Amino acid sequence: MNGRQVLLDHIGQREAAALMVDGLLHDLLIDGDAPRPGTVYRAVTDRPVPGQGGIFLKTPDGAAYLRGVKGIGAGETLQVQVTGYAEPGKAIPVTHKLLFKSRYAIVTPDAPGLNLSRSIKDDDVRDTLMEIAHDAMAGSDMGLILRSVAADAAPDDIAEDVAAMRSLAEEVAADAGSGPEVLLEGDGPHVLAWRDWVAPADVVTQAGCFEDQGVLDAVDAACGARQILPGGASLFIEQTRALVAVDVNTGADGSFAAGLRANLACARALPAALRVRGLGGQITIDLAPMPKKERRSFEAALRAALRDDDVDTVMAGWTPLGHFELQRKRARLPLAEVMA
Known part of the structure; x- marks a missing residue:
């Protein structure tokens, strides 16, 4: 279809x-069974790790790890938010900078100010949205970001969305309890x-x-390592404890440009392949043979594909052996783990 x-x-x-x-x-x-990203805890500080600039926290779902904090000792109470899924055997990654995110709006308690998505270019639309933002956040010290989709939304829908996120943020901020507790569950797949x-x-x-609609068949295929690419090339995507290995094969194409074609097809398909499989962390790509002068073409194609990807990914670059590396946020649970 x-x-x-x-x-x-x-x-x-x-x-x-x-x-x-x-x-x-x-x-x-x-x-999955792990805490959802976006979950907000009232957590209790446990053990500082001065050499790494972080601290372990106690939460109802087990140990969490907070980076980039100073001057916090053991036994203090903090509000923190889950940022992603933990690697096996590691603590839940959290941040103390909370975000309350919905379809049109993001309320930012720790970042005052009213802001619009940079992708909204029309001045009249921006003026209208800023009026809505000022009205909806009047009397609040919290910040607000209106997302790009708000440009085409009805004003009443935007105002209702902002009001809901503001109310939720204020309710969490007003918490004065003690001891580890879940203050807000992260959103599930349908939301x-x-x-x-x-x-x-x-x-x-x-x-x-x-x-x-064929989703279950596609999920079954994604549970396997091999993915067919246009033109007869293929990828093999395999997770190890240390990294995710991606191998690019040209298939039956024996022409001089076969490697470049396969690698460009890999660049276009890889973000979706990783999303569907729920894979993140260090990604190492063993590309098909191609001239070094074509590396920029591969990088450009991959950068364009990642532009439409909602999972934060850093293009780390080339290794001495000619592999290409990515560092990708663990925003999803691995499909193989969920389906086991």
Whole structure:
């Protein structure tokens, strides 16, 4: 099927959301057992790690680790927010800079000021949105960012969204309890799909739609290491404890430009392949052979593909052996782990 589809269903007992683009699985969100990103804790400081500039915290879900803090001793109470999923055997990553994020608005308690997405260029639209922001945040010391999708939204919908996030932020900020506690659960897949997949799409919510629309078959394929690329090339994506290894193969193409074609196809397909598989951390790509002068072409294609990716990824560059490395936020649970 051509076009974009957002499908909301369950895989087993787990809530899940899938984004299909022209019949291909473009993104996948599945609820797991780990604390969701966005969860807010009242945490108690435990053990400083001075050499690393961080501190371990006690939370209801186990140990958490907070970076970049100074002057905090053991036994203090902090509000922190989960930023991603922990590596196996490691503490939950958290930040003390809370964000309350919805479809149109992000309330920032620790960053005062009213701001609009830079992608909103129309001056009249910006003026209208700033009026809404001033009215909705009147009397508050908290900050607000209106997201790019607000440019095409109804003013009442934006105001309602801002009011809801402001109320939620104020409720959390007013907490005066003691001891580890969950103050706010992070959003599940269905809410995340509504919040972040904002491009026009057909939304399907009927039970069993994953099977009817081929999502389950695509998930089964993503659980394997091999992914076919256009032109007959392929990727093998395999997770180890230390890193994610990506191997690019040219297939049956024996022409001089086969390596470059395969590598460019890899660049275009890799962000979605990693999203669907829920893979992050250090990514090492063993590319097909190509002339060194073509490396810039590969980098440009990969940079363009990552521009449309909502998972923070750093292009670390080339290794002496000619591999290309990425550092990617652990924003999803690994698909193989969730489906086990």
